Amino acid sequence: MEFELRDELDVGAQFVLWEHAVALLGHLMGINPFDEPNVAEAKAATTAVLAGSAHVPPAVADLDGVWPTYAGALAGPIVPTDLSGALAPLVTVLKPGDYLTVLAYVDEDWPALPTFRHALESVAGRLQIATCFEIGPRYLHSTGQLHKGGPDTGVFLLITTRTHADLPIPGQHFSLAELFRAQAEGDLVTLAGQGKRIMRLDLPGDDTGALQTLAEALVAALY
Structure with missing residues (x-):
């Protein structure tokens, strides 16, 4: 159209x-x-994360600074030994009729984003499934409701970074970067609570190399 x-x-x-x-x-x-009842649920979870009262699923390993977490209905290896092995449970759980959505809390101007989108195209072509790439937190008020309240056909990869550009928020006890991270973790808590299949990869920073390595590992996990 x-x-x-x-x-x-x-x-x-x-x-x-x-x-x-x-x-x-x-x-x-x-x-x-x-x-959008589940959008309100995610907001409440974000507030709980900021207050320190939410149970955020913990990482299970440290893979050269990348911290993998498995939550909801997605079970992973107790201690993965490399990044492609860490991503294997996410790929193998996908079946016909499912869709894979990447929820990326990163700078939308990252030079490596086209490389990562190309990796998703490889996943879609090999597994014959739909894939989506969402920049957080802006998806929360649109497709975020579908992810949590829609059919149980979604598989989610949440990407976060432990460093981000920061500014204070007047009148609040938390900064903009802390709010940004809390929104990601609030969505993780909510998706896991809904029993969705979700994995998180927490990157050490927003450098281009980290996302390129992740894209390569995602393709390697297909084979």
Whole structure:
């Protein structure tokens, strides 16, 4: 589907068009497209993480600074010995009709992101499944509800980093980087609580090499 826009005002017109379309389709299907109970659940989990009262599933190993975690319905090796081996349970659990979603709490301008998207294309082609790449935390209010409240066909790889650009938040006891990380961990807690198949890889930093290594390991886990 393609639309030809005459000027910048047509962008706003498209927003209005699709807002009405979603509401109308929701009425015809008998659903409320604005009902997002699991989004509220993830918000509550984020608050609990910031307060230190949430149980965030722990990492099971340190693979040259990359910390893997298995949660929800995804069981992994007790102590994986390398990154491709750590990713193997995520790949082998995928079956026809499933989809793999990467939830990446990283800078969307990372030079390695095209390489990682290419790795996902390899997964999709070899396993004949759908794959998605989401930049966090912006997906939480859209596909985040589908992930947690939709059919149990999703398999999730959460990518976080332990260093991130930071700024204080006036009037709060936590910083912007702490909030950013808490949103990722809140989603991990919520997805695990829903019994979803989820794995987390916590990277030491936001360097390009780390994500390229991860992309290579994901492809290697296919074989």
